[in-house]
Amino acid sequence: MLDIEMSYDGQPIDYSLVADILRRVGMAYFTPMEHQRAFAASFATVFVLHKGEMIGFGRALSDGVYQAALYDVAVLPEYQGQGIGSLIVHSLLEKLPQCNVILYAAPGKEAFYTSLGFRRMKTGMALFTQKERMAEKGFTE
């Protein structure tokens, strides 16, 4: 395993790198200020650093009692497949004891979450802002 550092809520973060990493892995990305607001409003966040450089992150929305959802779980392509994604998800789950945790996987990434104990939902429903785009990308029927 790589020599990495974990950084949790409240540490100073360069959100232009967050946008850049999301773009590089093919996920939805916004302006640095929008990411800053989204992470600041999250219940739990985690960033992974290698030699001081951000290489991955994730965040959870939650009431902190019994419901939670994971978003923006991403690892830079050159660091994928080394257990970092699992570490991010486990770190977030540790902060969500007793919670039901939901998420929607990027199409093709379901096996990653299955390996972490998640199961496919049969009745998941979504009201996306970009309905047609999300259908084209394979998120909705």
Ligand SMILES: CC(C)(COP(=O)(O)OP(=O)(O)OC[C@H]1O[C@@H](n2cnc3c(N)ncnc32)[C@H](O)[C@@H]1OP(=O)(O)O)[C@@H](O)C(=O)NCCC(=O)NCCS
């Ligand atoms: C999905 C992602 C976060 C996984 O991170 P990672 O660091 O590569 O994952 P890990 O190395 O911790 O892999 C954990 C397990 O999931 C499996 N896995 C990882 N990516 C997978 C994939 N694309 N398809 C199938 N299995 C996958 C691994 O084989 C491993 O299984 P094992 O524990 O049985 O060996 C990362 O590939 C990524 O950022 N992808 C692009 C962004 C994305 O799609 N994020 C998810 C949004 S829902």
